[in-house]
Amino acid sequence: MARPIILGVVGDSATGKTTLTKGLVEILGRENVTHIGMDDYHCFDRTERAEHAITPLHPDCNYMDVIGQHLGHLRRGEPILKPVYQHGDGTFGRPAYVKPKSFVLIEGLLGYHTSELSALFDIRVYLAPPEELRREWKVKRDTTKRGYTEQQVLKELDTREPDSEAFIRPQRSRADIVVSFQPGVHDDPDHLDAVLTLRDGLPHPDLSAMADEEGRDAIPIEQGASERKLHIPGDIDRDRGAAIEEAIWEQMHFARHLRTERLGTFAVGTDEAHRSESLAITQVLILYHLVTAKAAVAVGGDDHVSRKQDAAPNVPSAA
Template sequence: MSDSSSPSAESTAVDRPFLIGVAGGSSSGKTTISERLVDLTGEEHLSRIELDSYYLDRSHEPLETRSAANYDHPDAFDWPLLNDHMAALANGASVEVPIYDYAEHNRSGHTRTVHPKKIIVVDGILVLWDRALRERFDLKIFVDTAPDIRFIRRLTRDVADRGRTAQSVIDQYLETVRPAHERFIEPSKRYADVIIPEGGLNRPALEVLLARVRELTV
């Protein structure tokens, strides 16, 4: 079932999209950068995909098992599906992106239609980890934000928006989030073309990025 408001899921005739990957630690500011890019270019020019949409389907597992899974580990993601979707978009075809239900720790069973446009942005903690995905990007960005800032943002977000308790967020951070960041996310920074300290708060770096993207929509 598709939740897209687009009148058609048919392929859109465009030149090969310019693909941008935005990686960085949890709550580093990746979404802020992606949303600024959308605001600048307009939805008619840019499609955005979140890596979180590609968590594996865990319908075969009970809720207790799903809630205990390590969602910051590369094994939590459906890389083949994401790579298939990126290949399709690059070839001018629309795709059905899963919609994830954070309360159920599983795919919701619904999708949203993403169409190929001039620019496609993929953001997520491990966007630069998977080699096949990484090599598709024309521009690779890593958002580098201090651990204490990232933790405070994550705590605030998960309690307010995802119905989590503060203690559960702290436990998850210590048990899986921080170890995964040190093992997988931070090392992927070496693949970035551009490193943006402090994410969306770094206005000079953001303006340089926005100027580059602006050129693509002229």
């Protein structure tokens, strides 16, 4: 079997990592995806973190070296004995034996903390919603799903802010794709805009379908020195969104059998599922990289992804 393709989905707590990943897992098929949360690699349980006054965002609170080790093993198609952190009670459970499937999706706080660690991912996504929106999401999730009060969550956010600044946000510069979901002109929480930064290190698909032939509904693309910035409006017409998605699907014609309607759904807190066109377009763009990298590896081009990445400018890790 060709080696697994490793996708990183990195971002601060409650930036939408699971929402983004969920659609990808569903479309690729659970049987083809190994889904790992880096929180499993915490060194301290909840009680110890309180005693040491350390937040989970701090590298010293995570076995960073073991994460690198395990990523190396997974990348070579080897199994790992993965630690298990239980969010329910904040303790550690029995380790899990994990064999990498075709695709390995890794969500975490500190995946790109060092350039060495960062280099172990084939595709690096970083989630960067505006802080105000993230705080709102975190309150919704942690009060509905993790049993905290709103006051506790807000206090925790303040406690964590110095580590977010020092360790989380600087990682943005190492990503191939930066995703910022943000309120659009109508400030509609179900229809957020997606601002995507696509760095030239990855061979992105042809985006000419973004520009509408009649000049209407064109997605603004801002060209930078080594990246492009796309602004996908949250209120984009569904047919227009579908046409853009279709144009990307056409560039992964060998994977057309995966084409379903499962992209773009999301839920916040315990709300029922919604659908977002900007989320769907973002997911299909990431999916493009997953299947293209897999195809390249399958036909013997193991270096396809990493070679392109090596050619990327060496972005300093400053925030």
